[in-house]
Amino acid sequence: MKKQFLAKSLVAFCIGGILASQCCINSSAKNISKNKTKNYFFTDTSGAVMGAEVYMTINEKYNITSEGKVKYTSRTAYMWARYTGNANKPSLHMIPPRHFNSDGSVKNTFTWSNRDYIAPGGVNVVVSIGNDKNVTYAKGNKKYSQLSYTLGDSSYVLTPTVSGSCKLNLGVCY
Amino acid sequence: MKKVIVFGAIVVACAVPILSAEQFGSKSVADTTYNSVSNIIYNNTDAEDQGDVVAKGSDIVVYENEVKLQSQLSQYSDDPKTEEEALQDIIEEKALYQKAEELGYKVDDSKLDEMVENIKEMYADPKTSNREVLEAILSKYENEEEYWAYLKDRYRITETIAAYEADLMKDYAKEEGIKKEVSPDDEKWQDYREEEVNKIQEDANVKIIEEK
Numbered sequence: 001m002k003k004q005f006l007a008k009s010l011v012a013f014c015i016g017g018i019l020a021s022q023c024c025i026n027s028s029a030k031n032i033s034k035n036k037t038k039n040y041f042f043t044d045t046s047g048a049v050m051g052a053e054v055y056m057t058i059n060e061k062y063n064i065t066s067e068g069k070v071k072y073t074s075r076t077a078y079m080w081a082r083y084t085g086n087a088n089k090p091s092l093h094m095i096p097p098r099h100f101n102s103d104g105s106v107k108n109t110f111t112w113s114n115r116d117y118i119a120p121g122g123v124n125v126v127v128s129i130g131n132d133k134n135v136t137y138a139k140g141n142k143k144y145s146q147l148s149y150t151l152g153d154s155s156y157v158l159t160p161t162v163s164g165s166c167k168l169n170l171g172v173c174y
Numbered sequence: 175m176k177k178v179i180v181f182g183a184i185v186v187a188c189a190v191p192i193l194s195a196e197q198f199g200s201k202s203v204a205d206t207t208y209n210s211v212s213n214i215i216y217n218n219t220d221a222e223d224q225g226d227v228v229a230k231g232s233d234i235v236v237y238e239n240e241v242k243l244q245s246q247l248s249q250y251s252d253d254p255k256t257e258e259e260a261l262q263d264i265i266e267e268k269a270l271y272q273k274a275e276e277l278g279y280k281v282d283d284s285k286l287d288e289m290v291e292n293i294k295e296m297y298a299d300p301k302t303s304n305r306e307v308l309e310a311i312l313s314k315y316e317n318e319e320e321y322w323a324y325l326k327d328r329y330r331i332t333e334t335i336a337a338y339e340a341d342l343m344k345d346y347a348k349e350e351g352i353k354k355e356v357s358p359d360d361e362k363w364q365d366y367r368e369e370e371v372n373k374i375q376e377d378a379n380v381k382i383i384e385e386k
Contacts, residue, residue, distance in 0.1 A: 039296050041297075041305070041308050043215075043311075044247075044328075045244045045255075046244065046247075047214070047218070047219055047243055047324070048324075048328035049307065049308050049325065051296045
């Protein structure tokens with residue numbers, strides 16, 4: 001009887017503990033979306049200035065564990081750019097949006113392609129997420145403005161920058 | 175203690191000019207590049223003086239300054255071109271544009287105006303990161319409108335060709351039975367495009383004029 005009571009108490013204690021920990025994790029579940037937009041000029045080799053608007057969104061879902069650590073359940077980065085003058089058709093878009101691994105520390109590769117095939121020059125997009133000590137980057141200068149970038153572990157600063165335009169036979173780098 | 179202060183002062187005195195020089199150094203490199211690029215653009219986009227004719231076809235004329243512009247600006251790109259290579263690119267572009275026009279491709283003036291307006295708006299927008307690029311170009315022109323007119327002409331060419339090439343891509347996809355979007359990097363598409371462009375260039379019958 002005593003043993004049975006002890007066993008039941010133990011089970012109840014365990015279940016209670018599990019529920020409590022779940023409850024605490026769930027109560028600190030976070031869902032954050034960050035946006036950033038920047039504009040850049042670049043020049044093709046005919047001397048025509050083009051504009052690129054770069055948009056970034058990072059959606060993060062994470063829990064705070066009982067030890068106070070951040071545990072990502074999902075991190076999705078979306079980034080796309082469009083050339084000015086082509087407002088209705090984003091000419092650069094990221095396909096497809098990819099996920100970070102759940103620990104948030106894994107690098108991933110993204111690819112954009114110039115869907116509308118209008119870019120007379122490439123645009124080199126460098127994305128950094130994190131502070132200077134932990135720079136992760138994105139770089140794209142492939143033919144037809146195809147862009148790829150790598151995202152690594154991040155803090156909460158998004159800094160898309162575009163450095164020149166250096167591809168095909170047209171882009172001018174500054 | 176005194177020695178430490180003296181040493182510290184020397185270190186600071188040395189470090190400040192070095193750091194400042196570095197900062198100004200990188201800025202001046204950028205300034206020089208902006209300036210060089212804008213000089214090249216300004217010197218070669220004069221509608222009244224385009225230099226000698228360097229190539230001629232049935233309906234195509236290529237001028238010396240167009241070639242200089244492309245070749246000189248490409249030196250700042252990842253893909254520098256000789257004047258001969260730049261000339262080939264220009265012939266290809268002109269032949270494609272001519273063909274597109276023949277086939278009835280036309281971009282509305284209102285769309286081109288809107289594109290130029292977008293650039294102007296971006297120039298006025300403080301969140302644009304590198305306004306100096308355009309600032310340097312515009313500073314060369316006595317009348318900014320000359321550059322805006324040039325820009326509009328360039329957009330007309332690139333947009334018309336883009337519309338034509340988009341349809342060429344559709345034709346290719348149809349022929350190949352491709353239902354999803356064709357990637358511009360698709361090698362077979364590139365071969366297809368090259369073949370079409372070669373045919374168009376042959377029809378344009380452009381002859382390079384040898385220097386005397």
